[in-house]
Amino acid sequence: MLNVAFVYAPIGHCSFEENLRVVDEDFGRLNPLSLSYAAAIAEKAGHRVTIVDANALRLTPADTLARLRPFRPDVLGFSLSTYMFHNTTRWMKLLRDALRVPTIAGGVNLWLYPRETLEHEAVDYGVRGFGLRGLPALLDALERGIDPAGLPEVVARSTSGEVVVGEVDWKANPYPELPQPARHLLPNDRYYSIISQRRNFTVMVTGTGCAFTCRYCAIAPLPRFRNPLDRVMEEITDCVRTYDVREIDFFDADFFGQRKAAVELCECLVAANLDLEWSCRSRIDILDASLLELACRAGCRRIFVGIETPDPRALRAMRKKVRVSDVRLTLETMRRIGIRPLGFFMIGVPGETHRSALATIGYAVSLPLDYAQFSRMIPKPGSELHEDLKKRTRADFWADYVLGRPVPARLPNFHSRISEDVIEAYTKLAYLAFYYRPNHVARALLRMRSWDEISRSARTALRMLTGLKDRDGRKP
Template identity: 30%
Template sequence: MKVLFVHPHGSNWLGTGQDISAIFNLMPPLGMMSIAAFLEARGITTEIIDCYGTPLRGEALAAEILRRQPDAVGFSCTTSSFLEGYRIAELLKERRPDLPVVFGGAHACSVGVALLDRFPAIDYLVIGEGENTLYELAAAGFRNPAAIPGVGFRRDGCGTLAAPRELIADLDTLPFPAYHRLPGFPRRYNLPLFSYPTAPNTSVISSRGCPYHCSYCDRSVFSRGFRFNSPEYIVEHLAYLHREFGIRHVFFYDDLFTFDRRRVERLCVLMEERRLPVTYNCIARLEHVDDELLRLLRRSGCWQVNFGIESGDPEVLKQHRKFYGLDEVQRKLLMVRKAGLRVKGLFMIGLPGETEQSIRRTIDYALSLPLDEINVTKFTPFPGAPIYRTIGEQGTFTEEWPLMNCLNFVFVPHGMTREQLEGLYNEFIRRFYRRSRIHWGYTKMLWKSPHSVAHFLRHLPAILRFEREQKW
């Protein structure tokens, strides 16, 4: 039995112009790789085609899949990549009608079995965590899906779910993701420029789920609980990456890396004791950090901490997430900087209830904070997010799946226009990065992140061409 996994490219930029994003930020498809490793550990052969790392699309991708002669094909799709993945599934079914085609990932889990009523080239859906579900489906020869929890299938022509799949209680029972199945790993993959001190680097996920209830977050795959790898497992994972692939820096891509304080404290102690030559970045919530924890993070090799700030308008924040005082944000970020860590702020523009005035407050607020860099996303109401149910009442929503990638304004709040939002977005980026303090910060990267500088210079023509197109 051979299962071939496909990570389709989809739409990853602004709808027009060159897509330069994969040049400067390409992370491996960890969810798919975890399932592949789980199947391999149980005797099933797997292969992976990551269309970001190995650019293949359309007929060429379908031909490559068929050339490898798999017994089944599994697609992992976001909302923006789903339709491209489905076009490949249609091509496969035209040439091999008997080939089982399975879809999983965020879009399949959030939309659910209704997809089977509209997209006939899909045979099965994996709803929720995929390791046990896909293994049991493959072990059964892709027959009798009604007996396998977590499988979406057709009964009398209509999509139905066999039964909900229980979550994996102990994540330490999972093997490390199948990094070895990615051609060019780690050379072809890279964290965002100037977000790491050294290379090669990669991303790691050490927990699943989130107990918070932000309006814009889709939790349809891993649910709202919180499960995590033990500190011992994480250290062995990092040691494996360093030993087998030379990895020297990782980004813990967990939503809540610092949620369980005892876990983080123990991890920091173990990394100090092992003298592991791997540094790291993480994402944290401001309410989880204090001076003592920050000192531990710094000593154990933490280089940068990312914080989801989202907005500088208190009323907007109260509508969409647990409120955290804006003055307290400033204090905590200064604490992080004092500990010797870089700070990245994560913001969002175009949330329901926003106005030009509230967005300008966010821009001014971001400029007042001690941030080294920012990431600004364009609010996208994904099907699995709580806000999706009432989004049509709060503005104009153009539900074009290929554009739903947080890089396009598919939603416009009442009282605003898309042109306004685009102008404010560009102003946000321009005002933040065209400041002498930020320029000096990147100048210091000449010795703090030399690989980023070399990578940046190698692709400078593409950057300048993109900047001209965006009129920043």
């Protein structure tokens, strides 16, 4: 048995990301779901496991070390996203050097860039895919002093120093074997999101991947599986009864995408009559009054929908199959039923001009939305847009980023007709126009339920209004 410590290093803002710095930084403190799945796999394999959520507990590396030392870890585990690669590997290096134990990295960045990740001095081993076979096999090999290079799902350096990437069966559905995420190892009372209203709050998923193939999306290429209904209900009731969870944010890319399964889940939630409210993300074109009424009875209070732009040509170019004509009516129906809509919008879409960017802002402000999130459209790692960029530039921006090579200050943008600086300025303008119009402020204040929520919003408002400096220190 090994002592395995998983560390969730603080997440912040990466300058190439789609969101503004203030949005990323004030987004909330959310539970490390991927890491708690990995922790559960290690526990199921018979190891002694802990998670230190340095992000939620606002720990420094020294505080984290103080918590790790009494546990006497034999190995440290971290989840790596591409954007947070350098933030997380900085922590990996500090902790590994202090504790002198090997590190294991997992998460989506390992799926995309296994070799590049292993080039980093702080990463000793990687686990690719869902890790159901890889993590137990790697821990077993470490315990027994066997060379793990070549094991399925394991990424390791061979004795000659070359990186060996283990086979992954991307078609294998992980859910029958995947244990419930290890929430018993998390500080569940610490979590909240910028718009959550109740505590305890948690993030959950009922499946992975998405049925659609929007060209800008990084989730579309990921394998698509759904957790069976009884397992999802078990996780939800466990959250409510064991961890006092009163609000869940389902992070599935398209919660209602498999309508039958989503309807069954809502029916089970109605029958279970739990003291629980939830939110989710969904395509707007599949939402109708009967589905929304059922969801509302089941506790759904907010749905986040991708509207992106009112420009049908740009929507077609992005393969976002949404009809602009349906949007307003669906949002009105949502509100009438008692579900607050959040719209996602993008600035810098294909063919974007000054005029169309302003039209997107005007459109967002005109819609019956309670919240809106505006992002810059960027070629995300793994997305089709990034594949296009690779062909055009004959370079892999994200691979270079992971490798720590010099990369341009901005991701190259071939799709829109305005510069990245201008796109960023419009993104900021969009937030100001949406959130600081008098009737929105009045409605938002009336809606707030706790001092916690009011102070969070006021802080973000202040940062938004005073922090107009560009993320790189330049004025837009």
